[in-house]
Amino acid sequence: xxxxxxxxxxxxxxxxxxxxxxxxxxxxxxxxxxxxxxxxxxxxxxxxxxxxxxxxxxxxxxxxxxxxxxxxxxxxxxxxxxxxxxxxxxxxxxxxxxxxxxxxxxxxxxxxxxxxxxxxxxxxxxxxxxxxxxxxxxxxxxxxxxxxxxxxxxxxxxxxxxxxxxxxxxxxxxxxxxxxxxxxxxxxxxxxxxxxxxxxxxxxxxxxxxxxxxxxxxxxxxxxxxxxxxxxxxxxxxxxxxxxxxxxxxxxxxxxxxxxxxxxxxxxxxxxxxxxxxxxxxxxxxxxxxxxxxxxxxxxxxxxxxxxxxxxxxxxxxxxxxxxxxxxxxxxxxxxxxxxxxxxxxxxxxxxxxxxxxxxxxxxxxxxxxxxxxxxxxxxxxxxxxxxxxxxxxxxxxxxxxxxxxxxxxxxxxxxxxxxxxxxxxxxxxxxxxxxxxxxxxxxxxxxxxxxxxxxxxxxxxxxxxxxxxxxxxxxxxxxxxxxxxxxxxxxxxxxxxxxxxxxxxxxxxxxxxxxxxxxxxxxxxxxxxxxxxxxxxxxxxxxxxxxxxxxxxxxxxxxxxxxxxxxxxxxxxxxxxxxxxxxxxx
Numbered sequence: 011x012x013x014x015x016x017x018x019x020x021x022x023x024x025x026x027x028x029x030x031x032x033x034x035x036x037x038x039x040x041x042x043x044x045x046x047x048x049x050x051x052x053x054x055x056x057x058x059x060x061x062x063x064x065x066x067x068x069x070x071x072x073x074x075x076x077x078x079x080x081x082x083x084x085x086x087x088x089x090x091x092x093x094x095x096x097x098x099x100x101x102x103x104x105x106x107x108x109x110x111x112x113x114x115x116x117x118x119x120x121x122x123x124x125x126x127x128x129x130x131x132x133x134x135x136x137x138x139x140x141x142x143x144x145x146x147x148x149x150x151x152x153x154x155x156x157x158x159x160x161x162x163x164x165x166x167x168x169x170x171x172x173x174x175x176x177x178x179x180x181x182x183x184x185x186x187x188x189x190x191x192x193x194x195x196x197x198x199x200x201x202x203x204x205x206x207x208x209x210x211x212x213x214x215x216x217x218x219x220x221x222x223x224x225x226x227x228x229x230x231x232x233x234x235x236x237x238x239x240x241x242x243x244x245x246x247x248x249x250x251x252x253x254x255x256x257x258x259x260x261x262x263x264x265x266x267x268x269x270x271x272x273x274x275x276x277x278x279x280x281x282x283x284x285x286x287x288x289x290x291x292x293x294x295x296x297x298x299x300x301x302x303x304x305x306x307x308x309x310x311x312x313x314x315x316x317x318x319x320x321x322x323x324x325x326x327x328x329x330x331x332x333x334x335x336x337x338x339x340x341x342x343x344x345x346x347x348x349x350x351x352x353x354x355x356x357x358x359x360x361x362x363x364x365x366x367x368x369x370x371x372x373x374x375x376x377x378x379x380x381x382x383x384x385x386x387x388x389x390x391x392x393x394x395x396x397x398x399x400x401x402x403x404x405x406x407x408x409x410x411x412x413x414x415x416x417x418x419x420x421x422x423x424x425x426x427x428x429x430x431x432x433x434x435x436x437x438x439x440x441x442x443x444x445x446x447x448x449x450x451x452x453x454x455x456x457x458x459x460x461x462x463x464x465x466x467x468x469x470x471x472x473x474x475x476x477x478x479x480x481x482x483x484x485x486x487x488x489x490x491x492x493x494x495x496x497x498x499x500x501x502x503x504x505x506x507x508x509x510x511x512x513x514x515x516x517x518x519x520x521x522x523x524x525x526x527x528x529x530x531x532x533x534x535x536x537x538x539x540x541x542x543x544x545x546x547x548x549x550x551x552x553x554x555x556x557x558x559x560x561x562x563x564x565x566x567x568x569x570x571x572x573x574x575x576x577x578x579x580x581x582x583x584x585x586x587x588x589x590x591x592x593x594x595x596x597x
Contacts, residue, residue, distance in 0.1 A: 037127060040090035040530050041120045047091050048117030050084070051077050055110050056465035057179040057495055061400075073396045075180060076403050077109035078102035090530055097522045106410020107177050108515045111461055116523035118460040120530060122453035131446060133531040139450025144524040146439055146451075147432045147458070148517050154431065154489055155420040155513040156505070169421070170195045170412050172508040176424050177411040179509075181404035182397065186221050193226050193388065194408045198416060200228055200386040206413050212337055212387035213405070215398045218370045219391035224401075225369075229378035230341050231387040232334035234366060235327045240317035244325045245303075247365040251325075252358045253377070254302035255339050255346045260328070261312030262290055293350040294318050300353045304364055306330050306338060308346070325364070327375060341380035414512040423504035424511040426462025426480070427492030432520075433458040434484045462493050469495040476500045 053060045054075040061075045064083045074080060078098040086095055094116055098109045123136050160166050174191040183190055197211050214231060273279045294315060297305060304325050305311070311319075311328030319326045330338075339346055342359030362379020369389060376387075388405065392398040415421060422428045433455040440451035459477060466473035476493060479501045483491040490505035504510075 034127060036536055037133070037531065037534060038124065040533060040536075041124055041127075043088045043091040044094055044117045044120055044530060047081070047086070047094050048114050051080060051110050051113055052464050053468060054080070055114065055180070055461070056468045056493075057184065058465075058469035059110075059180045060468070061182065071396060072399065073182075074400050074403060075110075075182075076102075076400075076407065077111075077113055079403060081113070089536065090533065093526050093529055097526045101518060101522055102407075105414055105512070105515045105518050106407045107511070108519045112519040112523050112526075114460055114464060115457060115519060116526040118457040119454065119523060119527040122457045123450065123531075126446075126449065126453070127531075133534075135446055136450050137528040137531055139447045140454055140524050140528055142447070143436050143440075143451045143454035144520055146436055147454075147520050150432055150435045151422060151428065151513050151516055151520075154428075155422050158415065158419045158421060160419065167195060167199075169510070170198070170415055172510045173415045173421065173512065174408045174412050176509050176511055177408040178404060181407075182400050183221065183404050189222060190224075190405060190408070193224065194405060194412055196226055197386050197388060198409060198412045200226075200384050202384050203416065206417060208409055208413060210337065210340065210383060210385040211409060212334070212385070213402050214374070214387060214389050215395075215402060216370045216372055216389055216391050217393070217395060217398065221392055221401070223370070223391040225389050227376055227378065227387045227389060229361065229376060229380050229387065230334070230338050230385060231374050231376045231389060232330065232338075234373040234375055235329045237327070238311075238313035238316045240313065240320045241326075243320040244316075245323050246325070247363070248303050248325070249363050250360060251303035251364050252301050252360055253304045253306065253338070253342050253344065253364070254297060254300060254353070254358055255335055255344060256305065256307040256350070257309060257346050257348045258293070258307055258350055259309040259311075260290065260293060260307065260315040260326075261310050262286060262314050290314065296350040296353065298322060298324070300355075300358060302358055306335060308332055308335050325366075337385060338377065340383045341385045342377060343382040411512055411515065414514050418512060418514050420513040421510045422513045422516060423490040423492055424509045425492030425494070425504040426465055427490050427504045427509075428511075428516055429458045429461045430477075430480045430484050430492065431489040434481070465493045465495070466500070469493075471495065471500055 050062075054062065054077065059075050061073050062080050063071060063073050064080065065071045066083065072079070072083060074083075078101070081095045081098050086092055094113045097116060098113050101107075101109045101112045119140065123131075126136060127133065158166060158169050171191045174194045175187045178184055178187045178190060198206070201207060201210055212230065212232075214233065271279065271282055273282070302324070305319065305327070307326070307328045308330055309328060311326050316326060335346065339359065342361045344357050344359035347353055347357055360381065361377045362381075364375070364377050366373055366375050368374075370391060374389070390398050390401050390405075392401060436451055436455040436458070440448045440455065443451060462480060463473045463477060466476045471493075479499075480491055480493075483501065488503070490503050491501055492504040492509065494500055494502040494504075494507070
């Protein structure tokens with residue numbers, strides 16, 4: 011009788027309770043998660059896209075249709091879906107616009123090949139086809155892109171205005187596109203054209219007024235800081251002043267509580283009291299000798315120093331925010347000093363003019379004609395706080411688009427025109443490729459059509475009819491025809507209609523979406539350890555209990571097995587504070 015093979019021992023590699031999902035079901039689950047993300051964002055695309063109202067756990071509401079902002083506020087935890095969050099964030103930081111498009115394109119790529127995966131097509135075959143089609147698309151964009159002529163300043167500016175207007179078409183501020191487009195182009199042209207550092211464009215939000223009350227300051231502006239008595243007697247405007255930036259506290263300090271001073275005579279005590287006065291007067295004298303007429307400090311400037319500066323016609327401001335003070339130094343020159351001794355002329359900055367101006371319900375300190383760095387500040391007005399924040403995000407996207415147009419100088423038509431041309435080009439090339447790769451490349455071409463299709467759907471147009479018209483136009487060589495949400499025909503030459511975008515936006519979106527889709531397709535197993543997650547939650551719960559319990563009452567009213575609520579914590583703290591106050595009153 012033949013002996014049977016010995017039984018192989020079971021090897022346990024993972025902790026008990028670990029959840030493992032693998033194979034095609036896991037891959038299809040990841041694709042479904044990505045499609046759920048795209049469904050959330052799809053209604054925000056295009057000039058007729060809708061906005062999202064998102065409320066966080068603190069009850070704070072934000073209104074936006076920016077893809078990167080929506081995904082950040084949603085706090086997505088699914089590991090595969092977070093890949094789309096990352097590419098939206100990368101698109102926003104790299105080119106500023108196209109965040110919704112890149113997510114929709116990546117999700118549509120996965121949707122188009124989902125059926126092939128269910129039929130057993132290798133993910134590596136699909137990834138190969140995606141990368142080949144992506145390279146064809148990028149090469150086609152570089153072939154048809156139009157280079158902006160920078161030799162004529164007026165024509166160049168008009169082209170930048172068109173790019174800025176296109177970026178704002180889907181934003182809340184689309185009704186004021188001409189006004190804000192001019193502001194954005196002026197802001198970018200204020201910068202050093204060789205550097206184009208957008209961090210030198212400051213943004214200040216002032217509630218009240220209308221959008222048309224917003225203005226661009228060709229310099230640095232920051233909100234008036236808290237001031238002591240005597241500040242009203244200081245001059246509020248200067249021409250060509252010297253500016254001193256400090257990180258020094260100019261405030262008379264009182265003796266600390268429970269301080270002990272041992273002296274042998276009354277005169278010794280008086281000398282100790284006078285020492286602080288002598289120190290601050292020495293600092294103030296050193297500042298006056300520098301010749302500075304504007305003194306800005308990151309730390310407080312007290313009432314004594316404020317009145318002392320007012321008597322000598324010097325303007326001062328303490329508690330200036332660190333970011334604003336750094337921008338001031340970058341713009342006017344000099345450096346931030348941490349001491350008042352040995353301040354030389356090269357440590358001071360200067361500007362063409364300085365003034366304190368009333369804007370809405372606030373007063374702002376404004377420095378213009380700064381010689382060291384070309385900088386500017388956008389002062390945004392509006393009714394609701396959420397509205398002003400969305401205006402800031404919209405202008406940021408437009409600034410990044412104009413910056414890329416200035417730096418690269420290559421544009422393509424928007425409104426789905428370039429996507430339709432790429433789709434037709436890839437379909438034509440796919441016919442020359444045999445085997446399954448042809449199907450994958452055709453799926454890539456079909457996925458590109460999701461951008462014009464979604465623009466039509468959001469505008470209430472018949473997307474099937476519009477896409478058929480666009481396919482006919484592009485088949486005859488009309489490469490710039492895209493969606494027209496205002497016209498009766500629904501299609502038009504968007505290059506002639508001045509619907510322009512930097513080609514870098516499209517190149518970056520296609521390459522990022524392709525890599526994200528390939529990354530998700532390459533994952534065939536997900537390992538989760540619920541026990542570890544539960545232990546971390548339990549540890550956090552224990553730490554909260556330990557930190558909150560300040561007496562027997564709190565420890566008795568909270569059970570470690572029950573969920574700790576914020577209301578229970580607040581009630582317990584209120585109880586003990588009330589008890590402590592009652593004891594103090596009785597004493």
